[in-house]
Amino acid sequence: MVFIIFIDFDYFYAQVEEIMDPAIKDKPVVVCVYSGRTENSGAVATSNYIARSIGIKSGMPLPQAMKIGKDRAVFIPIRKDFYKEFSDKVMGTISTYSDKMEIASIDEAYLDVTDECDTFQEAISLGQEIKEKIYKDHKMKVSAGVSINKVIAKILGDMAKPDGLKYIGQSEVDEFLNNLEVKKIPGIGSILSVKLKESGIIYIKDILKADPKNMLSILGNSKYNYLMEIAENRYNKPVEERVRKNFGRYMTLPENTRDFSIILPMLQKAVDSAYSKAPGIPGEISAIGIMEDLDIVSRSYTSASINKDRAYEMAKELMEKILATDERKLRRIGIRIGKINTRINTNESLDDFFGV
Ligand code: TTP
Numbered sequence: 001m002v003f004i005i006f007i008d009f010d011y012f013y014a015q016v017e018e019i020m021d022p023a024i025k026d027k028p029v030v031v032c033v034y035s036g037r038t039e040n041s042g043a044v045a046t047s048n049y050i051a052r053s054i055g056i057k058s059g060m061p062l063p064q065a066m067k068i069g070k071d072r073a074v075f076i077p078i079r080k081d082f083y084k085e086f087s088d089k090v091m092g093t094i095s096t097y098s099d100k101m102e103i104a105s106i107d108e109a110y111l112d113v114t115d116e117c118d119t120f121q122e123a124i125s126l127g128q129e130i131k132e133k134i135y136k137d138h139k140m141k142v143s144a145g146v147s148i149n150k151v152i153a154k155i156l157g158d159m160a161k162p163d164g165l166k167y168i169g170q171s172e173v174d175e176f177l178n179n180l181e182v183k184k185i186p187g188i189g190s191i192l193s194v195k196l197k198e199s200g201i202i203y204i205k206d207i208l209k210a211d212p213k214n215m216l217s218i219l220g221n222s223k224y225n226y227l228m229e230i231a232e233n234r235y236n237k238p239v240e241e242r243v244r245k246n247f248g249r250y251m252t253l254p255e256n257t258r259d260f261s262i263i264l265p266m267l268q269k270a271v272d273s274a275y276s277k278a279p280g281i282p283g284e285i286s287a288i289g290i291m292e293d294l295d296i297v298s299r300s301y302t303s304a305s306i307n308k309d310r311a312y313e314m315a316k317e318l319m320e321k322i323l324a325t326d327e328r329k330l331r332r333i334g335i336r337i338g339k340i341n342t343r344i345n346t347n348e349s350l351d352d353f354f355g356v
Pocket residue numbers: 008009010011012013014044045046047058059107161162
């Protein structure tokens with residue numbers, strides 16, 4: 001028996017904005033991606049539930065959203081680095097509950113809690129405990145699904161929105177699958193579900209009676225197998241820790257400052273820490289400045305491979321560039337490395353590159 005908890009943060013980007021500025025939380029909140037072409041061109045990244053209730057949703061063109069929202073909605077430009085940092089902290093909290101964790105996106109994670117729980121009831125309680133802990137530590141509302149595999153846990157998590165928890169244990173799985181519409185299954189988009197409907201497939205179980213040739217021509221091999229596994233309740237893809245593409249470290253300065261004698265040692269510590277986490281040599285380094293008003297500014301440098309000495313130099317140079325074009329004081333600094341080349345991930349070459 002396997003117990004899986006799926007967690008998805010509610011209206012994530014917009015909720016972060018509410019948490020940072022509680023004064024806006026009773027208004028429609030819209031996070032916008034401005035394309036920069038004309039003043040209001042762009043699209044809605046996401047919106048809070050009040051905005052959704054008046055029709056402002058992800059992907060909507062901004063002029064349309066602004067027409068609906070007029071003066072009652074709050075429009076906020078997207079700040080992806082900030083949401084990523086927030087996400088990292090929440091994921092850090094979640095990771096303390098199990099070693100087997102899969103971060104599926106910026107706001108979705110799966111935990112395998114089989115080793116932590118003797119009974120399904122304990123897994124449900126643990127799901128509830130994680131939700132409460134995330135709210136207590138980060139003021140973030142999330143939804144959770146608890147079940148015996150990743151797919152059912154995710155479907156339940158989606159159904160539990162907002163701020164809910166749903167569960168289906170082994171004894172209820174059959175009944176759940178009997179009533180499960182194929183369009184609710186992750187990976188089956190609206191186009192595919194319309195095509196399936198035309199072939200008489202509305203519920204996942206309908207696929208068991210369908211003509212395999214017809215199904216294969218609509219779905220292709222891997223999606224057909226995936227749906228058959230779900231329908232026959234033998235889907236058991238494990239929770240897999242994904243290889244992280246970026247490694248970062250943020251540090252809070254002892255005071256808000258522009259003084260390099262304070263900033264530089266922190267930058268070096270952040271470089272040390274980011275390099276200690278990475279499984280190879282990076283090809284990209286970014287310096288991130290979190291300003292006194294919490295705005296985030298970053299600068300990056302790319303090269304075939306960046307050893308640690310070079311990283312110290314570049315971190316300093318990039319941070320100097322940030323300060324040269326910005327008059328604010330820094331509150332926190334961060335270093336992020338990416339484009340990690342793991343092919344030179346042998347102990348010898350790592351030792352050479354890292355100078356240890
Ligand atoms: P989702 O989890 O799809 O949506 P959500 O968290 O905003 O809302 P829900 O309560 O329904 O889970 O996406 C996570 C984040 O990804 C979202 O907060 C913003 C971003 N995003 C975009 O930038 N563009 C998009 O079109 C979508 C769907 C999401």
